[in-house]
Each structure stands twice: as C-alpha cells, then as structure tokens.
Amino acid sequence: MRNESPPPPTPGHDAPEAPEGDFSDAIFIQPGIRDPNDPRYERIEPEKITPNTVLKPLDIVLYFDKRSKILMQEGVNQQAYVIDDKRALFLRGIVGSISLEELKLKPEALVVRGVPDPIAPYVAKMLLKYRWRPTMFGFATNFIQMHNYAPFLSGELFPPDVSYTTDDEYFEQWSRFERALEPDDALFTFDRQSLLSKVIALGTHGPFSHVAHYIGDKNIWEVVTTGTRIVPLDTYRSRRYRVAAYRNYGHRYVSHEESMAHFTATAGKPGYNYAGAFLAGVRTFFGDKHRSPTTPNGIILSGALTFIDQV
Structure with missing residues (x-):
C-alpha cells in the first residue's frame, strides 16, 4: 500500500525513529493538490479585510485590480503576498509592490491565512529573492498554493546537485x-x-x-x-x-x-x-x-x- 504520510525530514537517509507520543499534538501539512472529498481536507475560508485588519507575513490578499488580466472570480482578480509589516508583492507581468494600507482600502479585498507562522519568514525571503525574476516568482507561488514548503526552508526550488569523491x-x-x-x-x-x-x-x-x-x-x-x-x-x-x-x-x-x-x-x-x-x-x-x-x-x-x- 502506498505510504500517504509526509516523508521524514531527511528523505532517503537512515534517521532514527521518534517515539509516537512526540507527534501526538503535531499538525501535519500534506503538500500536493487538495482532494475536497478527503476527510482530512480542511478548507481555508477567506476573511473580509477591513481598515482594522492586521496583515502579517505570509497572508495572501485577494482583491480587484483593474489592470490585471486574470479572470475575475467573486469580485477579485489579483493576489498579493504580504512579505513584511508594510508591503505585499504581486505578479502582473513584472513583480509589483503594494502597501498594506492601500490593500486595506480595497472594497472587495479578502485575506487567506494558510501559511504557518514559523514558515512564513522563509517563504517571504524566497519571494524577495525572486523580486526581479517574475517567472521564478510565479513558480514560487505555485509551491505556496500546494502547501509545499520544503523548498522555502532550503531556499531553493530545486535541490542542489550532488557530487562524489569516489x-x-x-x-x-x-x-x-x-x-x-x-x-x-x-x-x-x-x-x-x-x-x-x-x-x-x-x-x-x-x-x-x-x-x-x-x-x-x-x-x-x-x-x-x-x-x-x-x-x-x-x-x-x-x-x-x-x-x-x-x-x-x-x-x-x-x-x-x-x-x-x-x-x-x-x-x-x-x-x-x-x-x-x-x-x-x-x-x-x-x-x-x-x-x-x-x-x-x-x-x-x-x-x-x-x-x-x-x-
């Protein structure tokens, strides 16, 4: 039977097994395309943004952008990724920046809080790394949408090459x-x-x-x-x-x-x-x-x- 649990922290290597009790209160994040029929699936509902909403990294803000070419759904057609306490980045041909205060004034703006707080700084760091490389920025957002955070922890979308002495x-x-x-x-x-x-x-x-x-x-x-x-x-x-x-x-x-x-x-x-x-x-x-x-x-x-x- 196929193993459906996440891989160990060091895949492919002989890591010692941890006692089962160590993970009794842990939250496991399964990367990949979500199956809505899976009983473990929890839908993250967007929240309405108000001027008093506190936005933090890596909140995802959905809003209407009249210059966006993305097909509009439920009144929004753009998404911005909060990277610090002042701004968010979005992709529209190039990677643009928008202030959080401006986002809060968007009438239809919604926020999705899906990235775990301990991982958010790593995600923000990679998005900033690709600030001037829009294609790679877009690829990085794919991993966010799939809840696939391992590349952000390593700092690279692909693992580094390996070499051997003998x-x-x-x-x-x-x-x-x-x-x-x-x-x-x-x-x-x-x-x-x-x-x-x-x-x-x-x-x-x-x-x-x-x-x-x-x-x-x-x-x-x-x-x-x-x-x-x-x-x-x-x-x-x-x-x-x-x-x-x-x-x-x-x-x-x-x-x-x-x-x-x-x-x-x-x-x-x-x-x-x-x-x-x-x-x-x-x-x-x-x-x-x-x-x-x-x-x-x-x-x-x-x-x-x-x-x-x-x-």
Missing part, C-alpha cells in the same frame, strides 16, 4: 536512494554528457531534462523516441546521470499499466519528442516564457511534488 561513495548513496523509492514515484534525470540534455534543462528553468516513473522491484517505465518502455532502474546507475525522486502525496496511486495506457492513448506521437523539447529550450533561452507543466522541470515547478532523495 565510486564507493556514489554506490553507497545509490543504495540509500533505492531504499527510499516507492511505486509511482517520479524520477527526474539529467545526462551530464549530453548537450541536448543541457539545452532542455537550461531552457526550462531547472536542472532536469527527462522524467521516468518507478514501478517497484527496481524497475522503471519511461518514454523514449521509440515509445514507452520498461527497463531496470540500474539503467541510470552511473555518475553520468543525475537522478532525483519526487512523490505526489496529493493524488491517488496510479499503476504503471494505467499510466502507460493513458500515455499511449493521449500522446500525439509514439515516443518522446526530443526535437520539440530542444526547440522549446531554445525559444525560452531567447526570451519566450516557459509555462508548460508537461516538461520535466515544469512538472516540478507546478509545486505539487515533494522531493524525496537524489543521487
């Missing part, structure tokens, strides 16, 4: 990596010796250029130029490849048979479109905005997946 060190980590995997985990890869892999990764705002899916029993399925295939996990057991495992805690388990059948039925081509990925990377590098959640990095930047481990 082969023994690498193979030891590979063994830990294998033990951390569960069926349906997504495995994102990067070929350090491939120019195409580098262009795809660079052009899509991240470190990866390909994605495979873990089946179990040390096997994966993936899409290549010839179509879908099932191969051993050891196909990527080489220091040539960077491999990172991510897990989606917010969706139901999907078998590899179902996933492969769905891909075969819906894909426009029988295999992976490397040429299309290459051209997308080139276009993005020269100015096009990368928004597709179907590229490897785009899938991660949608915010729903939780990083587990890498090698």
